[in-house]
Amino acid sequence: MTSSPNILCVALLLLCLAPSVWADSIRVVTEDGSFVYLRQGKVAGPATEVVEATLAHAGLDDYRIGLYPWARAYDSALREPNVLIYLIARTDEREALFHWVGEILRIDYHLYRLPAREDIQVDELGQAKPYRIGVPREDVRYRYLQGEGFAKLVVSASSADSIKLLFNGQVDLVPLSERAVELYCDEAGLARNCLERVFTLNLATGLYMAYSLQTDEDVVLRTLAAFEHLHAEGLVARTMSPVR
Incomplete structure (x- = not known):
C-alpha cells in the first residue's frame, strides 16, 4: 500500500x-x-x-x-x-x-469438493454453475460468483459453516484458499487431502x-x-x- x-x-x-x-x-x-x-x-x-x-x-x-x-x-x-x-x-x-x-x-481462491465426489469436474468457470456452492454472506467470493451469474449460491455465516455444509452434502463446492483447507484439515484431525481442489478462481x-x-x-x-x-x-x- x-x-x-x-x-x-x-x-x-x-x-x-x-x-x-x-x-x-x-x-x-x-x-x-x-x-x-x-x-x-x-x-x-x-x-x-x-x-x-x-x-x-x-x-x-x-x-x-x-x-x-x-x-x-x-x-x-x-x-x-x-x-x-x-x-x-x-x-x-x-x-x-x-x-x-x-x-x-x-491469497488465491480455489473451488474444493469432497474427494468422493469424482462426478464433479470443472475445467472452466461456467461448468461450476450447475452445482450448489457454499459462500459466506457478503464475502468477496459471494460477490465474485454472483457477478459471474451463479444462481445456486448457498449463503452461510462463515467459511467454516460452508465447509460443514460440504461435509453434510448440502453443497457441492466451496471456494477456499489453500491455507484455509490445510488449517481446517489439521484442526479436524484429517489428512491434508480431506478436500480436493477442482478449479482455481480468477480471484487473487x-x-x-x-x-x-x-x-x-x-x-x-x-x-x-x-x-x-x-x-x-x-x-x-x-x-x-x-x-x-
Missing part, C-alpha cells in the same frame, strides 16, 4: 507524540477463519497478532476485539465510527467505503485492515504508520507465514 510523503510525515509526527486520550475506544471486528479464531475464550490467530502488534506500536491500547458473522462485522465497519475490520478484501467496489491501513495477506485478492470512514483521522494515520513500519521490518510476513 503506497502513501503520500505528506501523510506519512504527519503520521510519523503523531507517533512521536505522547499517546492521546481518544474520545472513543476502537472497536475491532472480524470473523472466525483460517487466520482468526477463538483460543481459550480470546480472539487469536496470526492475523490477530498482526493487528494487536500494529495497534501497540501506534500507541492505541484502548480497543476491544470481537468475533462476529462476516455480514455483521462488515455492516459495523460500514456504518459505525471508530471501527477497525480485518481481514477484509480490498476491491474496487469497497475502495471509497473505508480507510485502508495495511495489506496483511494476499489482498486482505487488509481497514477503518470505518467515521474514524478519527489521527487514529487512521497512527495505525497506517505503525503498520508500514512493522511491514518494513518483516514482522507481518513472519507472523503470517504458514511455518509457525
Whole structure:
C-alpha cells in the first residue's frame, strides 16, 4: 500500500507524540477463519497478532476485539465510527467505503469438493454453475460468483459453516484458499487431502485492515504508520507465514 510523503510525515509526527486520550475506544471486528479464531475464550490467530502488534506500536491500547458473522462485522465497519475490520478484501467496489491501513495477506481462491465426489469436474468457470456452492454472506467470493451469474449460491455465516455444509452434502463446492483447507484439515484431525481442489478462481485478492470512514483521522494515520513500519521490518510476513 503506497502513501503520500505528506501523510506519512504527519503520521510519523503523531507517533512521536505522547499517546492521546481518544474520545472513543476502537472497536475491532472480524470473523472466525483460517487466520482468526477463538483460543481459550480470546480472539487469536496470526492475523490477530498482526493487528494487536500494529495497534501497540501506534500507541492505541484502548480497543476491544470481537468475533462476529462476516455480514455483521462488515455492516459495523460500514456504518459505525471508530471501527477497525480485518481481514477484509480490498476491491474496487469497497475502495471509497473505508480507510485502508495495511495489506496483511494476499491469497488465491480455489473451488474444493469432497474427494468422493469424482462426478464433479470443472475445467472452466461456467461448468461450476450447475452445482450448489457454499459462500459466506457478503464475502468477496459471494460477490465474485454472483457477478459471474451463479444462481445456486448457498449463503452461510462463515467459511467454516460452508465447509460443514460440504461435509453434510448440502453443497457441492466451496471456494477456499489453500491455507484455509490445510488449517481446517489439521484442526479436524484429517489428512491434508480431506478436500480436493477442482478449479482455481480468477480471484487473487489482498486482505487488509481497514477503518470505518467515521474514524478519527489521527487514529487512521497512527495505525497506517505503525503498520508500514512493522511491514518494513518483516514482522507481518513472519507472523503470517504458514511455518509457525
